[in-house]
Amino acid sequence: MNLFMRAAEALRARSEGTGVEDGDLEIVRNHDALVCPYERGVPLEAAYGGRVAQFVTGAPVEARVKVSMLFGAPLAGERERSAAGAVINAVAGFFGFARNLRGCRIEDRPPCLRQLVAKTADRPVRLIGQSPLLEHAFAGRIADSTDAAGVVLVLGHGLVTEAGLDEVEHAKPGTEVLMVGPSTGGTAALVDLPHWCPYGR
Secondary structure (H helix, E strand, C coil): CCHHHHHHHHHHHHCCCCCHHHCEEEEEECCCCCCCCCCCCEEEEEEECCEEEEEEECCCCCEEEEHHHHCCCCCCCHHHHHHHHHHHHHHHHHHCCCCCCCCCCHHHHHHHHHHHHHHHCCCCEEEECCCHHHHHHCCCCECCCHHHCCEEEEEHHHHCCHHHHHHHHCCCCCCEEEEECHHHHHHHHHCCCCEECCCCC
C-alpha cells in the first residue's frame, strides 16, 4: 500500500460518519495560482466545503470526482496519485487535519528558504523531486540517494512518481523525512510525517 493509499485510508477512518464519502469536488488546473517556488509542474486546485487546496504535479489531470473514489483505489499511476493528492489536501483542509495547502506570498519566500536551510543543519540532503531553487540552496551537499542523506526533502511532484515513492518508503531507519510544500500537506498530516510549509496559506 503506497503512501497515498495510506493517507486515503486514514482520511476514511478519521472522517467516518460525516458523509464525506458522498461529497464531490472538481480538480482543475490554475496556471495563475501563486505556487510554492520549490515545486515544479502544473498547479491543480481542488475545493471541498469552501477549502481550496493545491497540488503541483508533472502529471496533471482535470476531473470531477467523488471523495469515495479514493477509498480502496490502488492509485497506481502518477495521474491518479496527483488527483488523490489534490483531493486529500482539500478534504484534509476542510476538516482541519492539515493547514497551509496553498503557496505562500512572494515576500515570505526568502525567510522560508533561510529557515529550511538552517533546519537541515549542514546535513547531506536528498531531494525527491527536482527543484532548481533547492538544488542551488543546497549546492555541495545534495545526496544522490536516500542512503547517503541525513535528511530527505519530499516534494509533491516527486512523490507522485514511482521512483520517488519507492525512495521515501524505503528510506533507512533514522533518516529524517520531511515533506515540503503545500502539495504534501494533507498526505503528511494523515500519515504522521513532518511537514515544512511555515508560510503557506
